[in-house]
Amino acid sequence: MKILLLQLKRIGDLILTTPAIAVLRKNFPDAHITLAVSNECAELLPAISNVDRVLLARRNLRDVAMVSSVAGKRFDYCIDFTRNDRSAFLTLLSGARRRVASYRVREQSKTRAKVYTDLVGVRVRDMHTIDYNLALLEPLGVRAASSAPQLELPRTAREKADRLRRDWKIARPYVILHPGSARPEKLWDAARWAEVIDHFREDNEFDLVLTSGPAAHEQTHIAAITHRTRQKFIDLSGKTDLLTLAALVGQAQLLVTVDSAPVHFAA
Structure with missing residues (x-):
């Protein structure tokens, strides 16, 4: 059996696809x-298991090779977690006998909906994204509880995270404050972040780590926050790669963040 999974969104979306x-x-x-x-998800791939092959969509001429790989494989099943024009095109090229997406694709485009053989009656706004992704497996006879x-x-x-803690003398239990996001519209007001950071002055049991x-745009946001706060903290902003940040989050006592990849690491 050959299965093609299409998850062409952002890092958080890929993380929430791993249970499926x-x-x-x-x-x-x-x-x-x-x-x-x-x-954009390439940096996360070393942590993704249970797949035999990964194809990267780069939005340039190098995608010709990826498109050829999809068209030449003749899959049995294709599950489209993305539901946009690009994923519909790849679904069509897959030649899969069962091509699965949410019924919402029909509301977006009746023409695009014709690409699919199975439209599952779920929409992501009604449930957690993990449960939505799991529900798309039902045409394969798979039903699973959320995980x-x-x-x-x-x-x-993990070794890089340990080295950072040693180099920056993070010896006590620590709290991570992560104001950043790849999407500027998700950034929280800098003055409010400064208030949150200053609130930790009342508790000296933890090291504060800013990432x-x-x-x-993230570095500009961090500068605006640091200008407004009176609290001392350890500034690791821009100093970690994605998986090292995940390892740091895994050992933290608390994570304070916006809707960004670290909140999924904490899960």
Whole structure:
């Protein structure tokens, strides 16, 4: 059996797809599972298990090779977790005899809906994203209870996190404050972040660790926060890769963040 999974959204969306991937592997241990993801998720891939092959969608001419791989494989099943024009095109090329998506695709485009053989009666706004992704497996005869995301961090990520804690003298239990997000519209007001950070002055039992991604808009946001706070903290913003950050989050006593990848790491 050959199964194609299309998850072309962001890092958080891929993390929330891992329970569905794990359930597929449990139910079809001998299946060949191919996972297509966006290039933005490449850094997360070493922690994704239970797949045999990964295809990267880069939105450039290099996608010709990926498209050829999909078209030449002749899959048995294709599950589209993304539900956009690009994923519908790949679904069509897959040649799968069963092509699955949410019924919501019909409301977006009746033409695009014709690509699919199975439209499952669920929509993500009515349930947790993990449960939504699991529900899309029903045409394969799979029903599963909700479960936590499954990431297998490589040893190198844990070693980098340990080294950062030593180098920055994080010896006590610590709290991570992660104001950053890849999407600027998700950033919280800098003055309010400063209030949250200053609130921790009342508790000296923890080290405060500030993290974020390296993007310019995130670094500008961090600078605005640090300008407003009087509290001392350890600034690791822009100093970790994605999986090292996941390892740091895994050992933290508390994570305070917005809707971004670290909140899924904490799960």
